[in-house]
Amino acid sequence: MAEKSSQNYGQKLISLFALLWFTGKKYSLKELSQRLKCSKQTVSRLVKDIQAAWGITIKEYTSERQKYFYIERPEGIRPELCLSEMELMVLHMCRAFARHLLGDKQFDETTMALLKNQILLPGTKMSLPQHFDSFLPGTIDYTPYQETIHTLIEAMEERKICRITYQAIRSENPKTFYIQPLKMFSRQDTIYLHARKVPSPEEPYEHPEYDPLLVVHRINKIEKTEEKFEFPQDYDFEKLFNKQFGVIKKEPFRVEVKLTGWSARFAVERIWSPDQEIKKRKDGSVILSFTSSSEKELISWLLSFRDEARLIRPEWLVKKVAEIVENLHRSYSN
Structure with missing residues (x-):
């Protein structure tokens, strides 16, 4: 059964015509069904409707028990x-x-x-x-969030302050506040918005310790205001996000980890931080050191390597990781 599409019949009609006309390719009935996310019967009906409505000849033939469709485009100067x-x-x-x-x-x-x-x-x-x-x-399926993304793009282009209602993952209730949207970026299949908070006319303003880093799919509501803002001259995305490990930006700290087995080979293939240092040892293990700005992300990253990674420093984080491992052991022992 073909996967259900979000397009209505008219949109599928246009999509099929555009696909056949603009590519000049020959498509099987099965391939068109998969591309348009509808049944083969619907594809056949779309072909007939295009020919009836627009007078376009869609040619078809059968090869190896597969039916194919194509449009012969008139040759001309393009x-x-x-x-x-x-x-x-x-x-x-x-x-x-x-x-x-x-x-x-x-x-x-x-x-x-x-x-x-x-x-x-x-x-x-x-x-x-x-x-x-x-x-x-x-x-994450971002289809339901297209309107939010479009509004953010418009607001960034027009330099408009936005009023948003945001549901943080650790909060029970959403909060409403005003922002200057500065940059959208993706990391590990998630779209983020980096913004600067601005005073709200509705409540007392508290200056945040850090500029808001918002997950786009957790924005419940967004409205562009008529108030414009100047893009901050001191804003440097590369310096803010691409200089240390971790998307959450807090006080940076130096990390040193020993990795063995496949984890060692996996780790050296990647750049975790521009200032990373890798020391390869004779036994095949590596000592990896780099700068991180996120304690939680570092712990998740470390535990993903199971028993093939051991944190050496900082000592305060070694103790926290040891407590987590001990709690995990108790949880599975019970």
Whole structure:
């Protein structure tokens, strides 16, 4: 059974026409059913409706017991696309890898934009989008949050202060406050918003210790106000977020960890912090040291390596990790 789509029948009609027209490819009935997330019977009905409504001839043939559809486009002079085939291929790859972050609507819009441009490639060889995909289990479906994302994009572009209602994961009730939206970014399949809090006309203002780091899917409500703000000249995303381990930014501290087995090989393949140092030992283990700004994230990262990672310093954190491990042992012993 085909996966259920968020598109209505009219949207599927346009999507099918755009796919056949702009790519010039031959698609099997099964492939169209999967792409449009509908039954094969619905695809056949869409084909008939396109031909009846727009007078477009959609040709079909059967090969190896599979039915195929395509549109023969009239040859003519077309403007050439100022992209190489490899550049367009890379865009297809980026689109596929960001599928779960885009949500259904933006993913479909991105797909159509690429397909419309694909037809303008000089020559007959086409970049094909089916080479790439995303692994989705455990990810967040951002389809229900498209309106929030669009509002944030508009607010950042127009430099408008926003009034938001936000449900923090550790709070029982949502809170409403005003922000200057500064930057959206993704990390580990989650979209974040970094903002600066501004005084609320509705209640006394308390200056936060840190600028708000908000998870986009926990924004319950967002409204753009008419009040504009100046983008802070001292804002430096690279300096704030890409200089230490951890998306949560508190007082940084130096970490030293011993890793063995596959964990050692896994760890040295990655950059955990730009200032990391790796010392390889004769027994195959490594000593990894770097700067972290988040205690909770560091502990989660450390425990993900099970018994193949041992925290050496800082000592105050070694004691906390030992308590957590002891509590885990008691929990499973019972």
